[in-house]
Amino acid sequence: MKKILLGVGAVVVVAAAGFFGFNFYLQHKVKEQVDTAFAQIRATGAKASYGKVSFDAKSRTVTITDVATESTSEPPFSVKIASVTASGVSQSDPARFSADNIDIADLELGVSLPSQALSRVIYKAPQITVKAYSGPAAIQRPLASSSLIDLYRFGLAQLASITATSITAPAMTGTMAFDAKVKGGGTGGGNFTYSGIAIEGIKDGKIASAKTDAFHFSFNQPGGKPAQMTGDLANMATTNIDVGALAAALDPSNANDDKYHRIYEHVSAGPYVVTSPEGLNMRIDSVTADDIGLNPSRLQLPKLIAMMSLAGAAQPAPGSAQAREMMETVATFYEGIGIGNTEMRGFSAETPQGPFKLQVMRGNFANGKIGELAVEGVEGRAPNGPVRLGRFALKSLDLANFARVIAQFSGQKPSAEQMLGLLPLIEGVEIKGFTGPDKHGNQSNIDILSLDWGQFVGPIPSKLHLIAKMSGPFDPTDANQRRFIMAGIDKINIDADLGAAWTEASRTFALEPVKLDLGGLVNATARLSLANVSREVFSTTAAQAMVAAMQTEVGAIELTLHDQGGVDLAIAQYARGQNLSREAARQAIVQTIRNANTDESLKPAVDALVNFIETPGQTLVVKLTPRAKVPALQLIQLLKTEPLLALAQFQVEASSGL
DSSP states (O other): OHHHHHHHHHHHHHHHTTTOOTTTTSHHHHHHHHHHHHHHHHTTTOEEEOOOEEEETTTTEEEEEEEEEEOOSSSOEEEEEEEEEEESOBOSSTTEEEEEEEEEEEEEEEEEOOOSSEEEEEEEEEEEEEEEEEEESSOSSOOSOSSHHHHHHHHHHHHHTOBEEEEEEEEEEEEEEEOTTOTTSOOOEEEEEEEEEEEEEEETTEEEEEEEEEEEEEEEOSSSSOOEEEEEEEEEEEEEEEHHHHHHHTOGGGTTOOSOEEEEEEEEEOOEEEEOTTSOOEEEEEEEEEEEEEOHHHHOHHHHHHHHHHHHHSOOOTTSHHHHHHHHHHHHHHHTEEEEEEEEEEEEEEETTEEEEEEEEEEEEETTEEEEEEEEEEEEEETTEEEEEEEEEESOEEHHHHHHHHHHTTTSOOOHHHHHTTGGGBOEEEEEEEEEEOTTSOEEEEEEEEEEEEEEETTEEEEEEEEEEEEEEOOTTSHHHHHHHHTTOOEEEEEEEEEEEEETTTTEEEEEEEEEEEETTEEEEEEEEEESOOGGGGOSSHHHHHHHHHTOEEEEEEEEEEESSHHHHHHHHHHHHHTOOHHHHHHHHHHHHHHHOOOGGGHHHHHHHHHHHHSTTOEEEEEEEESSOOBHHHHHHHHHHOHHHHHTTEEEEEEEEO
16 A cells, blocks of 8 residues: 555656646646756656646646656666646645646556565556645655655655545556576566555545555466465555654654654454465455554664665675674664554464464554564364364563574574573463364363563563463373373373562562462462572572572471372372282381381371371371571482481471361
C-alpha cells in the first residue's frame, strides 16, 4: 500500500505542483510552469521529461502527456505516465490549485532492487482518479537529492499538503523478475494484481481510510525445478493514516526526535491463502494491528538502506566489524518501531506430517521489545502421534538487545557468560494445555508450566518462580522407571510450586514456596533460608562466587512430607532386592534407623520417622534450627560423608500424624 500511495503522490506532484501559475488559464504560462517543475527534478541528477501540454479554457481542462522520470538513487526508481488530465481547474487562492477531477492514464512505476534474488519490480495502473483535489500551486520544497529516502519524503510531503475526497484505482498489476545468476541456475519471476484500491478523506496531512479489496500473486521460484506458488489476500484496510508524521519520521532534521508518532490507527487484512505444487498450502483467516508508530531518532533508514545495498553485493563475514555494525543498525531500527495490540487468527497449513492449525497469535511491540508473544490453540502431528497446545507465551522479549548480544558472538562459539547474557532479555515462559507423544506414542500432558525470573545481578537472576502441573507415562525400557511399573504405577503426576528470592538489604536468600506433589507417591512442602548471602554469590567469575558462597550460612529448615504410597513402593523395592516379605522388609528398615541413632536428643525425631514408615498415609513434619552458624558449603560436604554429623548441627523437632 505504501508503494501505491507513493506512486499516487508522485503522480499528484507531477500533475499539480508548479504546473499552474497565477495566469494558468494561458497555455504558454502552463507550459512555463511545467518546464520549471521538471527543471527542479533534473537539478537533482534525475531524468525528467514530458510530451505535449494542452489547455481547454472552456472546460477548464489541462492535459499533459508522456510524463517520465527516473532517479539516480540506489535502488533506481522510475515513473511513467501516458497522460494526466485535470478538469474543472480553478485557483481562488494564488498559492493553491484545485480541480474537480484528475485522471491519470497508464501509470508505470518501476524499482530496480539490489537483492541477489529479486532484481526488478514494475507496477502498472491503467487508471487512477482523484476527486475534489486541492493542492499547492508550486513545489513546496524541492528534492534534496535523488536518493530513495528523499524521493519517499518528497512524495509524502507533497501528499501531506493536498486535499482530496478520494483517490481510486480499479486495478493495479505488477511483475517481478529474479536475477538469472541465482544459485541453482534458471530464472524466476511472477506477477501480482491489486483490485478495488480506494483512498478516502485526504486532508491536513492525514488519510481517513485506505483499502484494497483483493491482492493476487503468482510466481515461479528461481533455480532448480520450476514451481509456481500462488496467493490471495482480501480485505486490506487501514484507518487514520498520518502521512505528515510518516514524512517527518523520514526527515533527517528530526533525528533528535525521540518520541513515537502514530502512523496508522488500525490495519486489518484477511483471509490470506497460499498454495504451491508441493502441497505446502497455507491459510490465515485475519491479521490486525493497532497504533503503529515510528520513532525518528531510532529509525536510521538511510544507514540501514546503505548497508543492505552493500550486503546485496557481498555478505559480510560472520563476526566481522561490518556484520556487527549491521546488526546494531537493525537493533536500533527495531527500537524505532511501535505496534500496539496485533493479532493473527485462524492459521492452518499442510505439512509432511499432516495438517497444522493455530487459532491465534497475539503480541505488542515497542522500544525494541515484544511485551508478550503468545500462541494459542495449536494442533499438529509429530512422527509418533498428535500434538496439541493450549497456549505458549514468551512473557517479554527484548528483540533489539537480543540482536546485539547475538552479534557479539557471531561466527564463534559463545561462552557460558555470553549465553547467560540472553537471560535478562526474556522475563519468562508459559505453557498451558500441552499434549504430545513420547517415543513410544504414549501421551504426556502439561496442564501448566510457568517460569518467571528477574531481579538480575549482572546476567544472573536472583528471583525465580516455577509452577508446574504435568503427567506422563513411565518408560518400560528404562530400568529405573520399570520399577514403578512393576509396582503398579504406570505414570507420574507432578504438581510443583517453587519460589526463590534474594533480598539484598537483609542479605538473605529464601526458598519459598517449595511445594511438590508426586501423585501416588508423596506430597512435600519445604521452607529454607540462607543468611549472609552477598551480591558476589551471583558473580559469573567462579572464584569470586566461590569465596562469597563460603560465607553463606544455612538458616531454619522446615519439611513436611505426606505419604501417598511412596513408602510402600520403597519397601516393596527393598523387599524384592532382599528377598523378604513386605512386612519383614518394613521392620528391617525400621530397625536399621533405630540402630543408626546413638544421640538421645534425636530419639523424638527417630520415633516420628519410624511411625511415618510403619503407618501408610502418615504425615511427617521436621523442623531444623541451627545450633550455631552453619556454613552452607560445609553442611553440603557433611551430608555426603557424615549425614548424622550434619544433622547434629541443628536442633531437631519432628512429629508425625494422620
